Amino acid sequence: MDHEYDVVLVGSGIAGAVIAKTLTQAGKRVLLLEAGLAAGMALSPEPSYANYQRYLETFYSKANKATNGPYPDLPDAQSPDVLQIEAKTPYDEGYLVQNGPLPFASDCLRSPGGTTLHWLGNVPRMLPNDFQMKTLYGQGVDWPISYDDLKPWYEMAEYEIGVSGDVAAQVGPDMDRSNYGDDYVFPMKEIPQSYQDQVWMKNTENLSVSLYGKDYNVTCVSMPQGRNSIPNPAYRKTGIFWNDETKRLELAGDEPGKYEVVGAIWDQNTGNRCEGNASCVPICPVQAKYNALKTLKKSDHSKLDIATQAVVSKLLVNDTTGKLDGIEYKVYANPASPIYTTKVAKGKIYVLAAGALENAKILLSSNAANSSDQVGRNLMDHLVMLMWGLFPEKVYPYRGPGCTTYLPTFRDGEFRKDFAAWISPLDNWGWSWPTFAPGSDVSNGLAAGKFGKALRDSLADTVTRQALLHFECEQAPDPNNRITVSPQYTDLLGNYRPVIQYDASDYMRKSFEAAKKVGDQIFAANGIEDFTDYNPSDADYVTWKNRGYTFWGAGHIVGTHRMGSSPADSVVKPTQQTWDHDNLYLVGCGNMPTLGTSNPTLTMTALTFMAAEAILKQLEA
Amino acid sequence: MTTSRNYTDLFLPISAWLTGFDTTELQATGMTATYYATITTKNTASCIDDFFAQAELVLQEGGGDEDKTNSLIASQLFPTSCYNNLAQNIITMWYTGEWAPDVNAAPSLAEAHNISPNAYVQGLMWTAASTHPPGAKQPGYGSWADPPIGPPVDAPLTSISNAR
Numbered sequence: 001m002d003h004e005y006d007v008v009l010v011g012s013g014i015a016g017a018v019i020a021k022t023l024t025q026a027g028k029r030v031l032l033l034e035a036g037l038a039a040g041m042a043l044s045p046e047p048s049y050a051n052y053q054r055y056l057e058t059f060y061s062k063a064n065k066a067t068n069g070p071y072p073d074l075p076d077a078q079s080p081d082v083l084q085i086e087a088k089t090p091y092d093e094g095y096l097v098q099n100g101p102l103p104f105a106s107d108c109l110r111s112p113g114g115t116t117l118h119w120l121g122n123v124p125r126m127l128p129n130d131f132q133m134k135t136l137y138g139q140g141v142d143w144p145i146s147y148d149d150l151k152p153w154y155e156m157a158e159y160e161i162g163v164s165g166d167v168a169a170q171v172g173p174d175m176d177r178s179n180y181g182d183d184y185v186f187p188m189k190e191i192p193q194s195y196q197d198q199v200w201m202k203n204t205e206n207l208s209v210s211l212y213g214k215d216y217n218v219t220c221v222s223m224p225q226g227r228n229s230i231p232n233p234a235y236r237k238t239g240i241f242w243n244d245e246t247k248r249l250e251l252a253g254d255e256p257g258k259y260e261v262v263g264a265i266w267d268q269n270t271g272n273r274c275e276g277n278a279s280c281v282p283i284c285p286v287q288a289k290y291n292a293l294k295t296l297k298k299s300d301h302s303k304l305d306i307a308t309q310a311v312v313s314k315l316l317v318n319d320t321t322g323k324l325d326g327i328e329y330k331v332y333a334n335p336a337s338p339i340y341t342t343k344v345a346k347g348k349i350y351v352l353a354a355g356a357l358e359n360a361k362i363l364l365s366s367n368a369a370n371s372s373d374q375v376g377r378n379l380m381d382h383l384v385m386l387m388w389g390l391f392p393e394k395v396y397p398y399r400g401p402g403c404t405t406y407l408p409t410f411r412d413g414e415f416r417k418d419f420a421a422w423i424s425p426l427d428n429w430g431w432s433w434p435t436f437a438p439g440s441d442v443s444n445g446l447a448a449g450k451f452g453k454a455l456r457d458s459l460a461d462t463v464t465r466q467a468l469l470h471f472e473c474e475q476a477p478d479p480n481n482r483i484t485v486s487p488q489y490t491d492l493l494g495n496y497r498p499v500i501q502y503d504a505s506d507y508m509r510k511s512f513e514a515a516k517k518v519g520d521q522i523f524a525a526n527g528i529e530d531f532t533d534y535n536p537s538d539a540d541y542v543t544w545k546n547r548g549y550t551f552w553g554a555g556h557i558v559g560t561h562r563m564g565s566s567p568a569d570s571v572v573k574p575t576q577q578t579w580d581h582d583n584l585y586l587v588g589c590g591n592m593p594t595l596g597t598s599n600p601t602l603t604m605t606a607l608t609f610m611a612a613e614a615i616l617k618q619l620e621a
Numbered sequence: 622m623t624t625s626r627n628y629t630d631l632f633l634p635i636s637a638w639l640t641g642f643d644t645t646e647l648q649a650t651g652m653t654a655t656y657y658a659t660i661t662t663k664n665t666a667s668c669i670d671d672f673f674a675q676a677e678l679v680l681q682e683g684g685g686d687e688d689k690t691n692s693l694i695a696s697q698l699f700p701t702s703c704y705n706n707l708a709q710n711i712i713t714m715w716y717t718g719e720w721a722p723d724v725n726a727a728p729s730l731a732e733a734h735n736i737s738p739n740a741y742v743q744g745l746m747w748t749a750a751s752t753h754p755p756g757a758k759q760p761g762y763g764s765w766a767d768p769p770i771g772p773p774v775d776a777p778l779t780s781i782s783n784a785r
Contacts, residue, residue: 400765
């Protein structure tokens with residue numbers, strides 16, 4: 001690999017895969033550097049099947065079903081892990097150095113395919129008002145682009161991920177048919193809403209709740225998802241391609257009924273429909289759920305070189321030209337050994353797609369792209385407050401995808417001046433998240449002296465009635481929530497580890513109070529007996545007005561190299577080219593100036609298609 | 622050191638009384654041999670000998686009567702102080718696929734493992750809850766939109782009564 005590529009790309013998650021596919025299909029030569037194992041990069045049938053079965057066996061074998069459990073833990077390219085989050089700061093016991101005052105509660109995966117291997121796959125769009133938080137609500141910043149600017153790119157992202165959903169159902173504050181356009185449909189029909197959702201809806205749809213003296217009408221909406229269902233015959237798009245004449249990336253096709261479902265990477269006939277494994281997080285056994293390897297596989301592999309077990313250590317910035325001269329990376333043979341070979345990759349353009357933590361870490365390690373002093377700052381996540389209880393009747397959880405319905409009611413409103421907005425997914429998997437149920441129900445039953453038929457009956461009676469309601473609260477950007485690097489904290493290859501400083505502001509804490517008030521009313525209307533328990537020993541336990549709340553991470557790691565309209569206060573331009581180095585682009589959730597209440601992957605994918613077009617334009621100029 | 626005899630003839634019937642699943646349901650998991658090997662590996666031979674001697678007495682004295690047998694189990698086998706908590710570990714094993722002492726002793730949650738991958742898949746807590754283990758035995762597209770269809774979970778424990 002001593003020759004020069006058009007593009008050197010770092011990371012094979014969804015952002016990297018979109019860049020690799022789009023650029024190689026446009027005839028550009030790309031080198032992809034991936035820190036994870038070669039085995040995980042297998043795209044041909046037998047090796048990819050064999051590797052994925054190893055993931056699945058590992059998932060089965062582990063007692064705890066956490067997000068990164070099925071996937072290799074690599075000392076040479078560590079991932080954060082939610083199992084390493086502890087109720088104390090500062091500490092340095094996992095990959096992240098957690099300086100607090102609160103521990104950062106989310107993880108991601110450094111592996112071929114990235115975090116899409118364990119993502120849930122919820123893909124609601126952001127709302128138009130989310131792009132104007134400063135102007136409308138005096139919070140955070142405005143985006144340098146509008147919802148309308150992003151709209152055509154959302155359509156590309158929905159094609160690429162293969163979204164199943166009902167556009168007409170997407171109605172709520174700042175959201176209706178006009179967000180999508182009159183004739184727009186998703187590639188596939190909506191994933192059926194769960195039986196449990198239908199029970200929730202009986203008493204929740206059009207429920208009036210009161211909050212701080214104002215009434216709100218609660219509604220329930222089917223969740224758009226990146227998992228396969230039945231192709232929508234009205235969908236008319238057939239592909240994304242670079243138009244060499246117009247110099248535009250275009251979503252092609254105007255022919256109904258042509259959408260082809262994308263199956264498993266080892267067999268197109270596997271995973272053509274979601275089969276109800278109910279394990280989307282951390283692994284879909286049949287790959288009916290989208291993952292980035294599906295996109296990567298569609299690349300023009302005659303134009304794509306992939307180097308795995310290749311961990312980027314430094315960007316080589318030329319102080320005279322202000323451009324990058326290359327990317328230094330360390331290649332390991334054994335992921336648990338400190339032995340490596342250092343190499344340098346050269347291209348006309350460089351793209352970092354390594355995730356919000358790693359992108360910022362690489363930039364900080366290289367003193368690159370940081371004239372604004374914004375690299376690593378404004379680290380955000382959805383702060384997830386959970387409420388759990390027992391329905392009066394059996395609702396049969398632990399079936400179907402993790403979420404098939406959400407409440408849009410508090411995604412937008414004047415209250416955003418005062419406290420954070422949230423989206424409320426209804427959860428189909430019982431109390432598994434907060435209490436590790438139903439294993440904990442077995443141990444609690446034993447502790448209560450139950451065995452035999454009494455134990456079996458008690459599980460049949462209670463586990464089947466478990467309800468879980470989420471509040472995914474939009475964390476506002478805060479420059480002090482940040483990652484830094486320090487020579488004190490390095491990994492086995494001598495690369496930096498992220499040092500995190502993190503807290504939940506009053507704006508967030510008030511949203512927990514508000515969400516709990518709303519949740520109490522929803523529980524009451526459904527006759528749900530509340531078993532929610534926030535404990536001071538929880539990792540992210542916070543207080544507000546003398547009441548305690550616990551939040552969990554959503555795995556939505558966002559905002560460490562934000563996009564803006566000025567080099568003074570942002571890292572990348574709207575094209576996602578860095579302000580400081582015109583041959584360096586950043587892609588991924590790190591570019592998002594604010595988070596909104598959407599799971600960020602869809603929006604990030606839309607942004608990445610925008611970046612791909614900008615990169616192609618620059619290469620052709 | 623080995624046990625004074627092989628107790629596989631007692632292991633299933635006492636497991637049936639402990640779990641509330643009949644011997645056919647337990648055998649259908651395919652885990653019986655693995656689980657018997659687990660308890661004999663993870664406990665001393667004398668503990669196993671003592672436990673099954675008591676279990677045999679309980680089954681004989683109970684004579685298939687549900688209340689009587691349950692009462693004897695509650696007093697003679699179930700208390701955590703008895704037989705190194707073997708009865709409760711057997712229940713946890715069938716329900717979750719975990720050998721509880723190993724999981725509790727793991728240095729971290731990430732390093733806690735089930736008895737085998739298939740032990741997780743065959744966990745009976747999922748059956749008890751009218752569902753399936755996440756990631757396995759998938760019921761098919763759209764099945765989650767309706768209440769589950771399957772054998773009634775409150776089926777009478779006929780084969781437990783007939784077990785010995």
